[in-house]
Structure formats: structure tokens, C-alpha cells
Amino acid sequence: MIKITFPDGAIREYQSGITGLDIAQSISGRLAQEVVAISVNGDLIDATRPIITDSIVKLHTFEEKEGKHAFWHTSAHVMAEALEALFPGIKFGIGPAIENGFYYDVDMPNDTVLTDKDFQKIEEKILEISRGKHKVIRKEVPKSEALDFYTKKGDEYKVELITDLEDGTITFYSQNNFTDLCRGPHIPDTSYIKAVKILSIAGAYWRGDEKRKQLTRIYGITFPKKKLLDEYLIMLEEAKKRDHRKIGKELELFYFSEKVGLGLPLWLPRGAMLRERLENFLKKVQKEYGYEPVISPHIGQKLLYVTSGHYEKYGKDSFQPIHTPAEDEEFLLKPMNCPHHCEIYKCKPRSYKDLPVRFAEFGTVYRYEQSGELHGLTRVRGFTQDDAHIFCTPDQLKDEFKKVIDIVLYVFKTFGFEGFTTQISLRDPNNKEKYIGTDENWKKAEQAIIEAAAEKELKTKVELGEAAFYGPKLDFMVKDALGRSWQLGTIQVDYNLPERFELEYTGADNQKHRPVMIHRAPFGSMERFVAVLIEHTAGKFPLWLTPDQAIILPISEKFNNFAKKVANVLNISDIRTLIDDRNEKIGRKIRDAELKRIPYMLIVGEKEEAENAVSVRRQGQNDIGGMPVDAFIKLINEEVNQELKK
């Protein structure tokens, strides 16, 4: 008999050799139908593999990340079988599960290009194989046998992959008529797959090397229920409509120029003004919380990053050093603001009485990403962090953490990110030597984060061993209107940089001490935040933030002058107002303004002019009615105040 420990701490005894599926069955028949993979002592494995020693076991359904991973990995194999049946002679590269579904890189026979019709055929074939309820069988194979198998099959890609593997580590997985080189884990059999969609194809160089053959990458997604697929496809449609790249272009917020360079956004006037409003919003809050602005250059000597340790860790994969035409100097584009802020801390001696100091900078940083990884404003090569670094004594850590949490929560509330989750990442208590900083300081910092989160009533997940080597942290994940998760906001303790930069303060004991450093960025970056905000709101920004707050729609050209007068009054009152003075019917003007997502439409005609009034219509809603211009100014100001209320 072996002892199985469950996540809730319960322990049950089973026969040695029992599988995850058997364990699920012993709990409930329904659970057994849903479990697709298990974790044994932290390792993700097949639910059908025997367990032979005392173990900690977690059962995973499709609901969980781990379950989805196994489900989609098996689906990739089934798609491969379907492709082989439909396109004899096809050769296979790699076929992993990804965040949403899976793909397979294939070498199509005769360079066949797949069409929508092919997509449908592949889907049908996948479902046909799935219905066969074929068991997915794992087999450990010697390297020679593995090489032999694929050499005979004539699949040179797999041969190349196996050549790089060590003997004794190689496993095959088979279902029905198809065998694949694979680490697993996989779901018990193919019948779990009930719905499939082939999503798209793209070119992908073999092993990411542009000098090698370009293969066809086929993306797909599967689900254990048809209903889940339908929901996913609707979400996908909606996400397409909300794509920040599309809306950003429509609203003229930002633009990418090929000549300037990939991943380097140009903020157009409307976007630059929106970003400035966002920055001012945060500046105001930060000022209240005692932050002080600083400004640092976008380059630093290589020595700065050798000191911080970044050069050793990331130098090779970063934008390369900038040489000077004389004097043999080397500079780097700054990938983060912290080393500069450490140097600012050092501009004069500090006493414990001066702490905490909080340096804030909207600092633009540059990080190299491969061009293929770039995506709109969410993956760029240059971005502006809403960065700040707090330097404090260990005793001040908890209070500072709580204040940062307050700011983050205020940001989420203001932008309507309601369903957020938080994770506290602590060090692995069994591997303390992996981390820098004294035991005492780590305990103090971890305790400070845990207590601060508890006192702020955050529902947190605590993860051991997820801390950075330089300190524990608290991360915030928000869910957008489509239920997608985004990481926004992070608060991080750092013992490393104060050590490396030899930061000091004089304590009450008149001795030198090291301050603790907190890194924090409630938005993450201006680029990422604006992208997420666009996708979350579908471009309908909060009233205080949106580029155009009101548009005046004269019923006919006769009222254009009155419209100008009203627009002038509103703009002077800092209400961002446009006029639609085209010679168009009022219905058309209303429809166009609706499409432009302008919150308030102000219709003016004879009656309005006579009464110095406007007839107000809220975007996406009906008429609110007529009111004097002054009353409208009051209305809009009250709405803005309401939005920004703490």
C-alpha cells in the first residue's frame, strides 16, 4: 500500500501501481470522466501512469491550465494523424500545446497550400479519430530504435530532434495509427475531444532559423464540449473587434512606421494627449503619496549595468552596446530605470530620518524582442514604465507595501478592472542559498507582504519558490471584459541592487545600514496599459480619459455658428469638444458619432439656440433631454469627479 496526499491535506492509502484515473474513480465516477492529467510530487504526468511510492497528488481537469495543456497536446497528435491520413508524405516538425490551443509545424507534400476547405476536412478527420476512443499509449524507447523508426518513416525533422536527445530519456506516444516523439503528458484517450476548430496557418522556419526550410504552422483548438468551442469562437470574434491595433488606428492613437522601426510606437496627437492624461492621473495620486519625480537619461555606461548585474544576465540578448566615435566608451540603451534611480539615491548622504524616499519616473526603456514576437502595443521594443522606486528601512516595508497596494487598487477601480487576482511569490524555504539577502530580512519582507495583503483584504494565492532571487513580490492579474487575464501591476522587494550599488543610510544608531528597495508599476507600462484598456473597453474609455468627450451636431448649417459658440465655451471649460458641421442629415451625424464612441452628442437647432441650450444624447443610450450649456458642463464635471473618486 502507498500513501496518497491530496491538496487539502487528506491522506488515503491505495495499492501500489494505482493510476490517477483510478484515484479519481475512487472519489466519484463523474470526476473520473473529467480528469485528464495529474501532478505527482509536482511533476505533470498522464492520468493513466501507475504511481508506486507515497506521493502528493493533484488531479487536473480541463478547467485547469495543466489539464488544458495535456488536452491540447493530445489534440496536436490527433491533428497530426488526421493530416497524415489526408496528405500522405507530410513530414512533422514540432507540435506543442500553447496558451490557447495548439499548433503543428509541418512540411506539406509538394508544398501544398492549405485552404479553408482543407481546414474543414481536417476538422472532420480529427473528430472521426476522436470518436474512435483510441487509447493514448506511452512507450519509453532506446535512442537507436527511435532513430530507426523515423529514418524508416523518412521524417528528417524528427530524426534531427532525436539526434540531439540523450539515450534513456526518449518516449513515444501513440494513438490509433499514429506515433509521435513526445515527453507527454497526454489525456487517457481520444474520445475526450468533442469539438475542434482549425484556426489559421502561418509560415515558421524550422527551428526558428531563417536559413532553414519554412514549414507550415497549423493552429487549432479543441474542447471537451461543443458549447465551449462556440463560446470561444464568439469571444474570438469579439476580441477581433476589440483588437487594440485596429481601434488604435481608428481612433488615431498610435502608429508604427516601418522606417522608424518595428516595435517602436509613435504616439499620434490623440494618443499622446490620452497618455498625458493617464500620466497626470498617476502623478496626482503619487504626489499625494509622497512620491517625487526624477528624470534620467535613456542610456547609461556599460559599467552601470555591470554593477547592477543586468549586463551579465541579459547583455547577450539585448540591444548591443553603443560605441563612441572616440575615447572608447560603451553605453547601453537602458532596459530599466532602477540603476539610474540608485545613482540618484547616492547623490547625497541619507539619514533614516529622510526615509522613505520615493523616486517616480515615466521612464522609457528599450528591450530587444525578435521581430516575430512583436505585437501592437503589448509586445514592443521601447516602452514607458510608470516606474517608481521606494528606498526605505526594513521596518517601513509593510507600511510602504500597503500604500502601494492602495494605489494599485485605486487604479483598478478607476478603470473598472473588477475581477483581479493577486499572487504572493515567496522564496523556496528548502533552497535558501538561491536567494540574496539575510534570512532576517527575507522573513521580515515576506511577513510584511503577507500582512499587508491581508490587511488590505486581498484574496491572495501564495506560491513558494516563485520569488525572484533578489526578493519576494506581489503580482496583480486583471480579467478584462472578455474574461482574458492580463498581468498589470507588480510590487517587488529588492535586496540585490542596494547591495550592488552599496546604498546606505545612517540609522538612529549612527551606523551605516542598507535600505530596502521596492520596485512598483501600477500600469506596468503606458503602452501595455493603453492596449489592455482598449481591449477591455472596446475603445469606450472613461469620460475623463477619452479623446473627445462631446460632439456638437447642428441640425442644419444654419446653426453652425451657434455650435461654434457652444464648442468654444465647452473647450474653455476643459471639455474636449468637436463639431460635426458637415452638410449631412442629423440622423447620419448621430450614427457617425456613435461609431466614433464619443460619449456625448449635443444636438443644436432653433430651440436650443433660442435658449442657449443643448439637446443631450449619451453614446449607446437614448436622449437625456435638453439643458442649458452650463447645466451640461456641470453634468459632465460631476460624472468625471464620480469616475475619479477614491
Place this chain on the structure above:
Amino acid sequence: MIKITFPDGAIREYQSGITGLDIAQSISGRLAQEVVAISVNGDLIDATRPIITDSIVKLHTFEEKEGKHAFWHTSAHVMAEALEALFPGIKFGIGPAIENGFYYDVDMPNDTVLTDKDFQKIEEKILEISRGKHKVIRKEVPKSEALDFYTKKGDEYKVELITDLEDGTITFYSQNNFTDLCRGPHIPDTSYIKAVKILSIAGAYWRGDEKRKQLTRIYGITFPKKKLLDEYLIMLEEAKKRDHRKIGKELELFYFSEKVGLGLPLWLPRGAMLRERLENFLKKVQKEYGYEPVISPHIGQKLLYVTSGHYEKYGKDSFQPIHTPAEDEEFLLKPMNCPHHCEIYKCKPRSYKDLPVRFAEFGTVYRYEQSGELHGLTRVRGFTQDDAHIFCTPDQLKDEFKKVIDIVLYVFKTFGFEGFTTQISLRDPNNKEKYIGTDENWKKAEQAIIEAAAEKELKTKVELGEAAFYGPKLDFMVKDALGRSWQLGTIQVDYNLPERFELEYTGADNQKHRPVMIHRAPFGSMERFVAVLIEHTAGKFPLWLTPDQAIILPISEKFNNFAKKVANVLNISDIRTLIDDRNEKIGRKIRDAELKRIPYMLIVGEKEEAENAVSVRRQGQNDIGGMPVDAFIKLINEEVNQELKK
């Protein structure tokens, strides 16, 4: 007889072979005593050289730049003679006139280090030689003779210099016992030099090459009157007190870190906030004038600068290209914002109805300077331009120019730069092929600038041939409180970049046209402007701009609580207020606040607390008297409004 034309257009006839001195004498004996050099047909020459053809002649006294140049150049020779007399075996490098005085790079015998006592001896020797009234005699010498002279003398530096010269171009100048290799021009004789000061010494590598010998650079200055030297030394003392590097440190505005890199300023909190106020000041004005903000990255593909032409022209002497770790890309740190703004212009088609567009950006740019050239905030490697580019039709040019002039004049008025001068730089009408752009457009642009300047009643100097190859310009020079000139503010027309970037708009004729581009920066750069402002005001900034507007000085600790209450009220009212709650006598607190240049001191004691009032004292002045806190808020707001009035 030859005809001599004077600057006022008058023409007089003289014997061929007449000298500048003779001409001066023919006008007035006093003038003859003051003329130290002349220009003949634009070439600066000795006042003692014969003129043999019809010429345009300008006579220069010490008052003029050209006169000073000759005066100080001769002084360098006299100093060299004095040095040779005092330190036999000394060898000479180069010894030019500079903006304020002159220097000589010398190789001291036995590496003697000069002391203050030596300075005095050198000064005495110079005056002794000067009093000798030795004529300064020019002689053309063949290269072989020149080489021979210095080889015999054993001065290897001069030998090296002569080796690089072409035969037939070499001249010697001699006075008394000293002969120097020199192009001239020089003053007639040494007796003009009536006062001298040896200012300082510094190390200087021979020919600026750090691999060669370090020579001693000896700086000096001379004047034709003792009184002028006394005034200069007083000004120098005052300038030292106003040195922006010194005041910037005292006021904690900015800081340079060796680790971050030379010439890369870090703005400390008080400086960053001051800079933000400056930026907001300009943003507000620019918004009124229809400018739109944009934000562009700090790097651009090399291609961007190949397109703009900057790479070809400046690439070799700039920060070198940034390579990517993969994909073989090359980027450059942006040395200016215009290419990025051209790409923003191109983000969509433009019609004549959309013009002018005005893109403004506080854009940080990076330009390589040799480390020896760096100086505080005035010569840096990274700086933020208050940049904007206006794209307009040729017909709109004059109006746009006038609006830019308005902004520049408002800036000068607000900061108290009263004695400014302007220069219009036009193309050389005899060398039209040197310039890009059609004849018609140049005429239009030059006319536009001249008319705009006239309509704005600027007193302008027009300089032919001083335009950039890409367009004419208008420059503003301000005089600071010590009478020193600084170039601030430039407005430049550009036909080149619209051409190179193929910028277009659709005209009323439905045809494609090229817009004209205007570059302008009223401050020049934030760094330079802040430096000039510090030196101009000695750190006493205008009230609206200064870091701390008021400081509350409680008479004793008993009133610290009331002081806090008042400070709170003032800070909420956006009046930047400190408290001096140290246990010090009120007299000491007042003295310290005076030194910190805080405009308002608010003394509070029993009477003030009882009346919720403050006793107000203006920095550098006397008591203004007691007033309720509200009245003080009103007073300060009114003063700020007055300062910012247009």
C-alpha cells in the same frame, strides 16, 4: 589712387599702399589710437598692412569681436615672450585668441608647475614688454626657412606644425625678441596692452591626442585699459557665484553620476518638478497656438537617418549604431526629432484643409561630444529639446512665422530676458546652387521671414549666406544679467526633409504638393535653458517657477503646530511651502531662508496664531507686514498671474 568704400557707403580716394592706421588717422587722431585691426573685402588683416587696390574697408577697435581677436592674439605672443624670458628652454605649441582672452599651450622646462607667484611674474613681464611699444612685424617665409628656424630653436611642436603647412602660405610675426609662426592679424604694437591677468592653467594633450604629451595650457586676458580689466574680474567673480553647476548643486536641481556617464544629467526631484513647470508653461502656450503633442522613441533605424541625410553628414562623429543580437538590424540614438515627426506626418494622407499641422514634443536627443567639451547643463550628451515642427503650405509660412515669434517673445518677456537681438540668415544670392528648394520658394520664405520680423517690430540684422543649405532662419540671442550673450530660440525653414521624406498634401487643385517645414525651439533645450536661467537669475527664479515659494518660520517650537496647519493650507492651494521647525533663533532662520533664495518668509508666533495670520517678509527685501493666510494666498497668486501675463 585707390578707392576705399566705408561701411556707411562713403567712398574716399587714397594713395595705393595706404594702411588701415593711415586711413583712421585721416579721419581722426583718436580713431587712429583705437583701431587695432581692419577688414579688407571681408578679410581680417593687420591695420599696418598696405592696401593696393580698390577695397571695402572696415576699421575695428577693441569694442568689436574682430578687434578683440587681434588684441588677444598679440597678447598670446607677448605672453609667450614673457614665458621664454622667465623659463628658458620652454617650448611652444599653439596660442590662439578665444572668446574671452587667449591661451598658450607650452611644454614647461623640467615639467615645472606654475604657481600663483609665477602668474604675477608673468603678468609683470608682459606689462614690461608692452610698455616697450614694440612693433609687431609680419614676414612671409619659405617653408624651408621656417623649418630651419624652429629646428635650430629646438621647438619640435612648431616644426611639426610647419611640416603640415604648404609652402608659400607661411608667415611669422615678431615683436621685440620673440618670433612666432602665425597667420595673424595682430595689433600695430605692444603698447596697446595696458592690463593683463593670467587666469588659470590646465592640462592639454598636444593636438588633442591623449596618446601624446600633455602640455600646460596657460589662460590669460588683456585689456587696453586697466578699468576694463577690473570690470571683467568683478564680472568673473559674479559669474562664478552664478555658475549653474554650483547653484544647481546647492538647490539640488540636478546631478551627474560618473557611473551613469559624463554629460548625462540626472534631474533630482526639485529639478524635475521645476522642469515640469517649465514644460507645462510651454505646453499651455503651445496648446493655445494649435500645437498637438506627439511622442516618438529615442532610437530609429539607421535607414531613417540615411533617408534624412543625417547619417551621411554626422554619422561618423555620432554615437555609433546599435546592433541587435539577431536579425542584423541597426538603430541609432536619435540626434533630433524631425525625422520621427516626418514619419508621423505620413501616418495618413493630408489635405491643404488640414494644414498647418504642428507637432510638439519634449524630445530627448543624444549627440556625442568629446568628454573634454562637456560643461554642466550647457554642453551635454543627452538633452531634451522643446521641439516642434510645423508643416504648412508656402502661403501659410509668414503667418506661422509670426505666431512662432509671438511665442518666443512671450518666453523672453516671462523670464526677463530684455536685451535680445535677432539675426535673419538668408542664402548667398550669388551661390544659389548651394541650396535645396526652388527659387520661388526661397524668395517666398525669405520674404516671409523679413516681413514677419518687421511686422513684429524686431530689430534684426540680416546676414546673406548664413542660411542653412535647407532653408533660411531667424535666431534669437539673449543677454543675461551679466551682459553675456546666449543663443536661445531659433526658427528655421526646411525644404530638405519634406523632399527627402516625400511629404505631400493634396492642394485645392487636387494635385500633390510638398509642405514646408518649420523647426522651432523657444527654449533651445530644457538643459541649456535652465542653465542660462540659473546664471541669469543667480538662482532666484520667478515666483511661479521657483522650487519653494514660501517657508514658514515659527518664532519658537510652541508654534510648530500652527506652522504645520498653515503649510498644509498653502500646499493644498498649490503654494509650494516649507517649514523651518528647527530649534533655532528666528534671526538665524531668516538668514538661512535668505540664503536658500526662498521668495517669501512667513514668520508665525503668538499674535499670528491668534489671528490665523502670517507675518510676511520678501527675500532680499524687508518686512511686508502681517496679513491673514487667505490674503497671503491672494497676494502670491496675483504675483504669479502678473509674471505670466502676456
